[in-house]
Amino acid sequence: MEGIEPRNRDVYNPVEEVNTPTFRPGESPELSEPLSNQAEKSAEQPDTDTQSAEDTITIPEKSHEPSETDGPPSDLSADNSPRVSKDTVPSPKEDSGESIGESGQTLPESFETKPPEPSESPGPTPPPPQSSEDDVNIVNPYVPYTYEQMKDESLKLAELYPDIITLDSIGSSAEGRELTLIKLGKGDKKIILCGSHHAREYISSSYLMKMVEEYSKAYSNSGYFGKYNVREILDKICIYVVPMVNPDGVNLVNKGLAAVNNKQAVEAMVMMRSSYREWKANINGVDLNRQYPAKWDEKYDEVGKPASESFKGAAPGTEPEIQAMMKLSRDNEFILAASFHTKGNVIYWADRGTVGLIPGVKDMTKKLAALTRYQNMPVSEDPSIYGAGYENWFRLEFLRPAFCIELTPYNNTDLPHDDKKFDSLVWKNAKYIGLFFADEALRRK
Template sequence: MVKGWFVDDDSWYYTYSNGIMAANTTIQGYTLGSNGAWIANLVNPKQAYSYNDLMADINKFKRNFPGFIQTQIIGKSVDGRNIYAIKLGRGEKEIFFNGSHHAREHMTTNVLMEMLDQYASSYSAKRNFNSYNVRDLLNKVSIWFVPMVNPDGVMLVQEGASTAKNPQYVIQLNGGKTDFSSWKANIRGVDLNRQYPADWANIANNTGKPAPENFKGYQPLSEPEVQAVSNFVKTHHFKIATAYHSSGRILYWNFHQATAAYNRDYQIAQKYSKLTGYSLVFPGPNPSGGGFTDWFIQDMKMPGFTPEISTHTYSKPVPLSNFDTIWKENQSAGLLLAVEALKL
């Protein structure tokens, strides 16, 4: 007879010494649902979510969801920090989410990590999430997350120049200021979302040299963070990809698609817009390229989306007080797009 904690079908349970399984209670600080399965809550999204928090939570996921959640290091940042990819699900079809291409937009990591946490716990506890049958869906579709594309930049914004290997260089690029809250670029002053080879030559407002924002680099794919993401995508066949940014409560979805792909993507974009309340953006005949989803749409020829979370923050990080609203708008996005992926 099993006593104590045990795993069955990717779920944790607890059996008392008399053989009765615990349910609707808390054991050793862990909450068990009506069917006895542990309901996880591993991520704290209401904090300035750092690279160190990401590493700690990845280890929690490995311990608490053995065999279900997979992680891998897909590359290194300029300063040598790991760029992590996390897989949730068992399905053959795959979709992809990434966040924090831009340093000051680190709230996007909070959203993706909470998404990962809530979906994983719903799967484990065999419960629906906002009417979605998570277990059935994630047995058909796997969701990959790269929650923090730009870990050096995120740490610079959150904790300052001391987190950089060359503090004086970033202070110099920042005009001598030690307040890095408006910084978008990676640690050597390249804007990672202007690095992808999608009409790169014609990107507007390029600074021409390293800067806290808008420098597209001296050539596309020059930065290791972008190389990591690009190479990772090329080793998969993602049906849909989404790059989270902030701010403006708008949704980009279009980049020179042919008519059939345009109509396909527009149908999904309308559903995404309805879910979040974000306005669809039509970029016109000459959209500025260089972004991840521009490249994904162009080269992978599949739907790509860029949600801009939060009301405008005017070149500053999204306040933590905005998280509850942002989460309400985006909490089902991964499941919505997983459903759409099944049709592609």
Template sequence: MLQYIVRKGDTLARIAAAHGLAPENVIHGNPWAAAQPYLYPGQVLFLPAIQRRRHAAQDGESARDVADLYGVSIDALIMLNPRLSPDGSCTPGTILVIPPSERTAIVKMRGEYGPRELGDDIGRLTAKYPFISTGTIGASVLGQPLHLLRIGTGSRCLHVNAAIHANEWLTSPCLLSFLEQYADAYADGRKWNGHSPEDWFSNWTLWAVPMANPDGVELVQEGAGPGHPYRRELTEWNSGRRSFRHWKANIRGVDLGDQFPAFWDEEQSRRGAAGPSPRDYGGPSPLSEPEAAALAELCEKAPPDMAVSLHSQGQEIYWNYRGYEPPESRELAERLAKAGGYRAVTLTESDAGFKDWFIMKFGKPGFTVELGLGRNPLPLEDFEGMALETGLILASILSG
């Protein structure tokens, strides 16, 4: 057993991924960890030796068949199984050790996806694809950068943001994964699921804010341990609960999804949250929070032709707002829903959201896309499916 001392930012999933394990392997060696909402710096974990995958060769199965089955190279398979015959044939029943799957993508799950992972991936993406430009639109309450990425040179502009709600952080890598796949296909001059990234690049400029609430995301994933500047307040606002997995708001207990000046007063009355809380408190005034104000300022400086805010969950697309939406919005929503296998939903009695403000302010199509299905935070294993759905929906806009 390997002894591991927990550091700041560590979670069960991150530690497991770094050591080639599943979270269940870590819990098996440290059963008390399952009862804690978070790990604490200084705690000692005992990690089991890596248990590699194995495969019993079937009748007529070759080493290459096994390599293809598990998505690994034949050379890597032979390296771990030096007794394989030169022609790659396998005697039925031979036990083969399977190497780790080869993942060439930059954006992938290495445990929870937080501000640190986002910053690292943005650096790698812009180094590999210099035509992706990056910057910031401001900073969070705790001073973390609100990253902005841009791709394309077209005259039409699409704004996409993600992770306005803290426990919906899986939307961030979904958006960034699509940007990576777009950039990779454009660089190679090939199609992406039947669409032309070259046409996207020349017709549209895509502005992406992949994590609008980094402080809240970090709180959900890591908690408010000793030394956190808002620890006392967060504990009070969270009614003494130690887990923040359900938290939607920013670090000051303000729900950024209720922060925009679109019938803000009515939304506050409807929600009934009088002060900071895990969700539904719209703040002391519209755009009081730097994260919401930065999103609004970005759109006001250069009004996009269309906007999408990625949330989770429900597999639904909301497209209307009090009749302010342009006539084409319904048809667009139905097209996007068809592309992603979702439902286009007419929403009522909901105000002060980013989509609501965008539609009312600019009179242009705006959409809230509820990715995935289940309970937030959605599980890591949902990432690949949700990332594909994100891409198919955004591709439908860029190809329109």
């Protein structure tokens, strides 16, 4: 993601910072570069904070929130060595302004204690005896996730849970990979969740896939996931999940240049970071969360041409992935939307352009923050920073709630996390988010 760099060191985990990307046989040699880059970054940004994320997932304090300094840096235009610039200046995106988050804020009544503990047993209804389905785990989020894995697991989930999962496609990526849509639920009402607009944030894809599996499993078994009555909720609503908006970029990150059709084109693009493990854009070098026709003209672009990140495109909506997301969103009356990114454990819930036009979002965000222990960010004030993201476009287009959720603790590197730590980095805090939004959506209408 963007815009929430060192300020989130309250959740900085030094163990994560030194994690070594997991490589597979046959991956290209570029993938070995990140470690040196990490060392360089550490030297540039010494950090004495030795707290671990495990210890510090609490309602964050105001002192850790972003400031107006998140705005576009004025000296970047003259600097053609973007890696240096990007390493020293926080990357802009959503920013600042007043905050709704307060240290020691009162938690809503139903969330006064820790989020409900695992799902399998605690509902009012005792769980049935173990069936063979209880032991089935199709989704494996503990490895660097790829398009092929997502496709394979989607098919298997649909096969195992045919009464609750339907697969569809919303179009194709720049390289022709299918943009998979998973419809989870039976209801007429709909919400949309999407992941991996940004390639290196692919853990948002494995997260959504894990969510689909666990909710389906709960639906088929006890009917409860934590305190949520999954069966009742999913009988009334359908959760549309686009787990991987940017499959070409994700595969570049996790399979290297060998996975790319037009290698020369990619090699010619500006590298804002040192390795393909840190690639963020789609395979055309366009940053997909700077592409939507919502204040696009005002959106800041520090590179201006195809690059591993930050290029907003020659015009809004040029990329096939964005066109597919826009069409899907226009063709369905989604009550709300959530787009998942990393890193930061924060919730962007409003921008200045629409905050007064979409009621009820502030309260919803407070409840979500209490449920996840994520920080609710201030209203994004500056279109040059917040403009052109999916959530911004959705708010502007439909005047309905849309959230940008940064999963995972910030860890002072742009490399992906160690996927083996998926449970503690992502799932522990985020497993109820889909049901939370479904439940909130049902309350709205």
